[in-house]
Amino acid sequence: MCTIDIITLNTSHSELVSCVGWTTADELYSCSEDHQILKWNLLTNETSLVVQLPEDIYPVDLHWFPKTVGAKKQTQAEISALTSTDGKFHLVSKMGRIEKSVEGHKGAVLAGRWNYDGTALITAGEDGQIKIWSKSGMLRSTLVSQGSPVYSVAWGPDSDRILYTSGRQLIIKPLQPSAKVIQWKAHDGLVLKVDWNSVNDLILSGGEDCKYKVWDGFGRLLYLSSSQDYPITSLSWAPDGEVFSVGSFNTLWLCDKTGWSYALEKPNTGSVFSLAWSADGTQLAGACGNGHVIFAHVVEQHWEWKNFVITLTKRRTMQVRNVLNDAVDVLEFRDRVIKASLAFDHLVVATSLQCYVYNSRNWNTPLIFDLKEGTVSLILQAEKHFLLVDGSGLYAFSYEGRLISSLKFPGMRADILNAQTASLSNDTIAIRDKSDEKVIFFFDAMTGRPLGDGKPLTHKLEVLEIALDQCGPSTERKIALIDKNRDLYLTSVCHLGRDPKICKIGSMVHSMAWNDAANILCGIQDDQFTVWYYPSVVFTDKELLPKTIFRKDGSEFSRAPHILSYVGAKVTLRQGDGSLVYSTVPIYPALLHEYSASARWEDALRLCRFAKDQPLWACLAGMAVANRDLNTAEMAYAAIRELPRVQYINFIKEQPSKDSSLAHMLMFSGQVQEAETTLLQAGLIYQAIQVNIDLFNWNRALELAVKHKTHVDTVLAYREKFLQRFGRKETNKRFLQYSEGVEVDWEKIQAKIEMELSKEREKAASTAVRSSVASRH
Amino acid sequence: MTTLQTEVLGSPAVAARGGGAYLLDHWLCHITTHRNRSLAAITAKTGPVAMAKDPLAEAGFYFDELNKLRVLEPEVSQKTSELKEECKEFVDKIGQFQKIVGGLIEMVDELAKEAETEKMKAIGARNLLKSVAKQREAQQQQLQALIAEKKMQLERYRIEYEALSKVESEQDEFIDQFILQK
Numbered sequence: 001m002c003t004i005d006i007i008t009l010n011t012s013h014s015e016l017v018s019c020v021g022w023t024t025a026d027e028l029y030s031c032s033e034d035h036q037i038l039k040w041n042l043l044t045n046e047t048s049l050v051v052q053l054p055e056d057i058y059p060v061d062l063h064w065f066p067k068t069v070g071a072k073k074q075t076q077a078e079i080s081a082l083t084s085t086d087g088k089f090h091l092v093s094k095m096g097r098i099e100k101s102v103e104g105h106k107g108a109v110l111a112g113r114w115n116y117d118g119t120a121l122i123t124a125g126e127d128g129q130i131k132i133w134s135k136s137g138m139l140r141s142t143l144v145s146q147g148s149p150v151y152s153v154a155w156g157p158d159s160d161r162i163l164y165t166s167g168r169q170l171i172i173k174p175l176q177p178s179a180k181v182i183q184w185k186a187h188d189g190l191v192l193k194v195d196w197n198s199v200n201d202l203i204l205s206g207g208e209d210c211k212y213k214v215w216d217g218f219g220r221l222l223y224l225s226s227s228q229d230y231p232i233t234s235l236s237w238a239p240d241g242e243v244f245s246v247g248s249f250n251t252l253w254l255c256d257k258t259g260w261s262y263a264l265e266k267p268n269t270g271s272v273f274s275l276a277w278s279a280d281g282t283q284l285a286g287a288c289g290n291g292h293v294i295f296a297h298v299v300e301q302h303w304e305w306k307n308f309v310i311t312l313t314k315r316r317t318m319q320v321r322n323v324l325n326d327a328v329d330v331l332e333f334r335d336r337v338i339k340a341s342l343a344f345d346h347l348v349v350a351t352s353l354q355c356y357v358y359n360s361r362n363w364n365t366p367l368i369f370d371l372k373e374g375t376v377s378l379i380l381q382a383e384k385h386f387l388l389v390d391g392s393g394l395y396a397f398s399y400e401g402r403l404i405s406s407l408k409f410p411g412m413r414a415d416i417l418n419a420q421t422a423s424l425s426n427d428t429i430a431i432r433d434k435s436d437e438k439v440i441f442f443f444d445a446m447t448g449r450p451l452g453d454g455k456p457l458t459h460k461l462e463v464l465e466i467a468l469d470q471c472g473p474s475t476e477r478k479i480a481l482i483d484k485n486r487d488l489y490l491t492s493v494c495h496l497g498r499d500p501k502i503c504k505i506g507s508m509v510h511s512m513a514w515n516d517a518a519n520i521l522c523g524i525q526d527d528q529f530t531v532w533y534y535p536s537v538v539f540t541d542k543e544l545l546p547k548t549i550f551r552k553d554g555s556e557f558s559r560a561p562h563i564l565s566y567v568g569a570k571v572t573l574r575q576g577d578g579s580l581v582y583s584t585v586p587i588y589p590a591l592l593h594e595y596s597a598s599a600r601w602e603d604a605l606r607l608c609r610f611a612k613d614q615p616l617w618a619c620l621a622g623m624a625v626a627n628r629d630l631n632t633a634e635m636a637y638a639a640i641r642e643l644p645r646v647q648y649i650n651f652i653k654e655q656p657s658k659d660s661s662l663a664h665m666l667m668f669s670g671q672v673q674e675a676e677t678t679l680l681q682a683g684l685i686y687q688a689i690q691v692n693i694d695l696f697n698w699n700r701a702l703e704l705a706v707k708h709k710t711h712v713d714t715v716l717a718y719r720e721k722f723l724q725r726f727g728r729k730e731t732n733k734r735f736l737q738y739s740e741g742v743e744v745d746w747e748k749i750q751a752k753i754e755m756e757l758s759k760e761r762e763k764a765a766s767t768a769v770r771s772s773v774a775s776r777h
Numbered sequence: 778m779t780t781l782q783t784e785v786l787g788s789p790a791v792a793a794r795g796g797g798a799y800l801l802d803h804w805l806c807h808i809t810t811h812r813n814r815s816l817a818a819i820t821a822k823t824g825p826v827a828m829a830k831d832p833l834a835e836a837g838f839y840f841d842e843l844n845k846l847r848v849l850e851p852e853v854s855q856k857t858s859e860l861k862e863e864c865k866e867f868v869d870k871i872g873q874f875q876k877i878v879g880g881l882i883e884m885v886d887e888l889a890k891e892a893e894t895e896k897m898k899a900i901g902a903r904n905l906l907k908s909v910a911k912q913r914e915a916q917q918q919q920l921q922a923l924i925a926e927k928k929m930q931l932e933r934y935r936i937e938y939e940a941l942s943k944v945e946s947e948q949d950e951f952i953d954q955f956i957l958q959k
Contacts, residue, residue, distance in 0.1 A: 229918055250919070264926040266919045570944070579933035581940035584947050610958065 002243075002312075003263040004254045004284065004296040011047040013038065016270075017287035019062040021080060022278045023094060025336075025352055025375070028285050030293045031059035031082060037096055040293060042283070051096030058085040061111050066118045067279065067391075081121050083109035089123055091137055102137045105129060111152050115159035116198060122162060124150035130164055132175075144173065151191065156217070157198040157416070158434070165191040170205055172219065184219045187211065193234055199241035199416045200257055206232025212246050214259045223259025234286070236275040240377050241418065243298070245284050247272025252286060252296065258560070260578035267294055279391075280338045280352065280375040282315075303342040306567060308360055310342055318349070320363055329363040331356075341379035341386070343567075344516065346399050348386050350376035355388065357399055367401045378417055380424040382470065383516075385445065387424045391415045394422075396429065396445050405448030411435050420465040427474035428493055430466050437462040440481065442493050451493065457500060459483060467512060468493070469519040472597065478536060480521055482509050488523060490535050503538040505545060506530065511573075513566040518593035522566050522585065524573075529554045533589040533615055537622030540669045547618035547640060550585065557581055588616050596623040601632040614640055621645075628665055656757060657764035660687055667691065676700075686711055686756040693718045702734060714752065717744045 013032035020030045028040040035053040040046075053059070064080045079099065083089040085108040091099045105125025112123045120140065121133040130144035130153060144150070146166055153164040161174045170191060172182040189208030196203050202222070206212040208231040214223040230249035237244045243262065246253040249271045254263045270289025277284050284296040303310040309321045315336050320329040335351040342348075347358040349366075355376075356366040371390070378389035385398045393414050394407040413434050421432040428451060433439040438459050442451040450456075461483040469478045477493040488506035509530075512523035521532040531550040538545045554561070560576035569590070571583045588611045595604040601624065608616050621636035630649050637645040648668060655661035659682035666675035672695065679688040685708045692701035698719055705712040716739050723730060730736055833839065839847045847854060 229922065251922070261926065261929075264923060266923060575936070577929075577933065577936075579936040581936060582944050583940070584944050586951075 002254070002298050002301040004245075004252070004265060005299045005315075006252070006265055006267050007295045007297075008267065008269075008292055009040070009045060009047065009295070011038075012293070013291040015291055016289050017273065017291055017293055018059050019082075019274045020276045020285045020287045020293060021062040021064045022276055022283075022285065023064055023078060025278045025280050025283065028276075028278075028293070028295075029062065029064075029080070030285075030287060031062050032287075032291065033058050034291075037092070038293075040285075040295075042295065051092075053098075056086060057088075057090070060084055060108055061274075063113050066114055066116055081112040081114065081123075083112040083123060085109075087125065089121075089133075089137075100137050102133070102139075104131060104133075104139075107149075110150060113153060113155060115155045116157075117159065120159070122153055122155065124153040124164060130162070143175070144171075152194045154194050154196040154203075155198075156196055157201050163194050163196050163203060165194060165205075167191070168207070170194065170203070170215075170219065172217075182219050186213065186215075189231070192232060195235055195237050195244070197237040197241040197244075197257075199239070199418050202237075202241065202257060204235050204237060204244055204246075206235045206246060208232075210248075212255075214257070225259065225261075230271070233271045233273055234275045236277055236284075238277045238281040238284075239279060239415075240281045242281075245275050245277070245296075247275050247286055249289075252294070254284075254296075254298065256578060258562075258576060258578070260576070262578075265296070269294055280336075281377075282336055282338055297336075301340075303340060303347070304572070305342040305360075305565075308342065308347075310340070310347065312337055312340070316351075320347075331358070331363065331366075339376045339379050341381050343381040343565075344383045346381065346386070348379050348381065348388075350379060350388065355397070355401075357386075357397075357401055359399070367399075369397075369401045377415060378419065378422065380419065380422060382424045382426050382445075384426045385424075387422070387429065387445075389414050389417050389422065394429070394431075396424075396448070404446060405444075407431075407443055407448050409441060409443075409450070423466050423468040423479070425468040425470050425477060428468055428477050430468050430479055430493070432463050432466055437464075440466060440479070442479075457491065457502075459489070459502065461485060461487075465512065467514050467521075469514050469521075470516055471519050471593070476536070478519070480505075480512055480514070480535070482512060486510060488512060488525075490521075490538055492539070501539065503542070505532060505535055505538055510560065511563045513563040513571070515566045515568075515590065517568065518590040520566075520585070520589055520593070522563060522571055524554065524557075524561055524563060525551075527554045528552065529557070529571075529583055531585050531589075534593075534619040534622050536626065537619070540622055540626045541645075542670060544618050544622050544642075548615050548622060550589075550615050552583065586611075586613070588613065589619060592616060592619055592623070596620075596627065599627065599629070601629050605632060605635060608636070608639065625665070625668065656761040657682070657684075658767075659684060660760065663687070663691070672697075680704075684760060686714075686753065687760070689715060690753075696722070698722075698732065699734070702738065706738070711752065712738060713742050713744055714749050716742055717746060717749050720744060 013030070013034050013036060015033035017030050017032045020028055022028050026042040028042070029050065030038050030040065035055060035057060037050040037053065039048050039050045059082055061083045062080055065078055078094045080092050081089055082092045087103060087105045087107060087109060088101050089104050089109050089112050090101045093099055104123050105127050107126030109123050109125050112121060114121050119135060121135070122130060123133065124130045126149040128146040128148055128150060129142055130150055131142050132140045134140055143162070144164065148167050151165045153162055155162055156172070161172055163170060163172050168185055168187050168189065168191060169183055170186040174181070186205050187207035187209045191205055191207040194203065194205045201217040203215040203217065204212065205215065210228040210231055212225045212232050212235060213221060216222055228248055228251070230251065232246055232248050234247035235244060242257055244255050244257065246255060250266055250269060252265045252267060252272060253261045255261045269286065269292055272286040272288055274287040275284060282298055286294045286296070288294060297315050299312055299314060301312045307322055307324045309323060311319045313319050316333045318331040318337065320331060333349065333351050333356065335353050338350050338352055340347065340349040345360045347360065349356040350371065353371060354368050355371050356368050358366045373390045373392050376388050376390050380387040385396050385404055388395045388397060391414060393412070396404040398404055407429065411433070416434060417431065423430045424445065427445050429443040429445050431441045431443070433441060433456070438461060440457045440459070440463060442457065443449065444451050459481065463481050463483050465482040467480045469480070475494050478490055479493055481489050483489065486508050487504055488509040489502050490505050491500050491502040506523060506525055508526040509523045512521060514521055519536065521535045523530050529552040533548045533550060537548055557573060557575055561573040561581065564572040564574055569585050569587045571585060573581050573583065575581055588607060591607055592604055595601070595607065604620055608620050617636050617639040621633055621640060624633035624636055630653055634646055634649045637649065652661050652664045652668065655664055659678060663675040663678040666678060676688050676691060679691065685704065689701050689704050689711050692704065693715060698715070701715045702712070705715045716735065719735055730739065837848060839850055841847050841851045841854070849857070
């Protein structure tokens, strides 16, 4: 929950205020029909007249040149685009000097927007035209010409598309002339304002039908507000895309990105004609019809973790409540709180200048360090460290306040990362690329360098959400990802040279979260709440996966719940209507994970016997196989009535040598290639051939036999037997070729096989003796 | 005399119309003609028969009560002075009348002004009343909107509470089961 706290200063314009724009987090410029530009300083609460514009300039829209582009800062002097009713737009400096006036349109210029890197300015006019201008105000092209005025225009997330209004319709037009235009009817009245967020790629629109709507980037409706009392005159996304604000006559809303409203305020302002968020997303300014400029702050945000509830009571004050003993601590900060995060026993608070790190055992003495740049847009936490994301980069800090590493990679746009596209674990940082959404980069959290060979993971589809698991050794780090088709995949982060194996573990997954203390994954699958007790089982025994899943009927959650956190056994979800709901997951799997990690198989078995839960047994089976504990695996498989598996385990146990049993373990997990390699490396050629024969992989078996000049007849004999059984004739040219020169004699073959096996047994025995001798020494 | 009286009676209307000076002239002219007529009558009466009676009168000389010589017949003289008195009185009255009427007009004007201001006040009050109703409506609308918002929030809290209660009961159940199995 959060609300807004509205401040109206005493000074005001004498006429309607048409537009506002922030230059820094505490400095706002406002333009009014009284031809004045005022500067509002929120630190000193002072208002000063910047410039008195000529009598013929009636400002309409104001947009400041974007401040940061990717990782580098703009060196150019700050400038704004101010559009006016006489068809011109003006480039105005911070001192109020009009650097340049350009005749752009016939009739008023209704909107002027810089793109995200400031290389282009777009203007939309009453004459129905949209024009693109260079940074210095030279006309590049006329993008659109239509019969009705364009009331509002917005850039797409990558500045490669624009969104504009056309009467009741919204149109997305790519800048490339050949690309497809998306057009749809959005409102029952004129559409007055649109906005498009670059972080979450969502579109906002509001119109004279008194409704505001949220759309995705393809024009699909995500939220429709009820009909309000007055037309929607302004709306604006917060930079981080988590909330947005909507203005109407005497009304101001603060809404979640899913559309439901956190707070409604009824200030006496007249219509709110323009809304602007400061770059850090904590302050909101509105241009009011009665000449006032209102300022609003987002307060009353809540953070919950285990037994602590933290509320931002004022802009610089937090209240910590320990619900176990009702102890209340008040945390005071020197500056405004911009972002905060509470997890893993630590509270991390970023203010505009400093970062505070609190340990939940001691709320009195935070660790404080200075921040280079004020606008932290994201805080991610892991058990050992946390990640701060600001406009210029990503920085991993330890909870002692030491900078561990900083990340840089080409094409990085740190400002548009969110919790869905970046993930942190104790040793790894994963980031989804923005320019190619199929690509995920992995970095070592300790050094900031790319992991492994530096090659990113490329999925076959656009990835929407990524999450790293939080426990276990770094070599077994897994990442879960949801792609555009809403399929959930699991893959390993460390893959030594080989192509990573990306396994699908679920479909229609809308949201997911890893547990903080065990590698358990929960997700919303269609309308069910699903918990993958042991998702890694997909790498050892794929067929076991469905058996390890715990499902709960999700009908108790209304539409589109989103998982906020999964701490301990408690899952917190937020429903589409904004209400928080909770769900519990049995605690046994977490215990089982603990036992398995410390190889306490006896305890694990006892736990499973106690819980009498099939998914739990299936988990244990998977864990035991993964850790090559065959006795436990046998029992677990028996408990879930997987008799073929039990038999195979027994077969593995009977293998004469270690290498063979290892190979068969790999076979058990479906890793045929690896099994064969293992056998060949151990010099067990016959066994490798036999493995291929067993899998009816005739060509490979023959190839091996010919290559090593042994057991060609064995392969041919088995092939013959196989063909006879199915009553078919040999058609394979290679087999026909080799069968000519070789005679098949079953007795000989049997003897040969017996010899091979005894050889292996002897070898194993001698190595065992050697190893025992070595261990005795 | 009768004509004179009617003239007097009719005059205020003329005076009221504001033609005071004209009226007076007209009236004096009347008096002169009247006197000429009566002189002619006297001459006719005192013709050859009355010659012997009073030669002075014949010559047009008369004595008044104070035995002063007069050219006018005492009767006429008396009437004239009476008329003069009456005229004076009349002028006074007219003046008075004018004053009263002036006052009246002023008063009516004042009244009109007052009525006008009252009327404006009434209109203002009526408008205010209307706008108050509208204001109340707007206020009500605002409050309704706020109430709707709060209701939604309440509903959210209710759902959250229900979810938490469910979690609690689940955990209680788990604890019971755990204890029983042990």
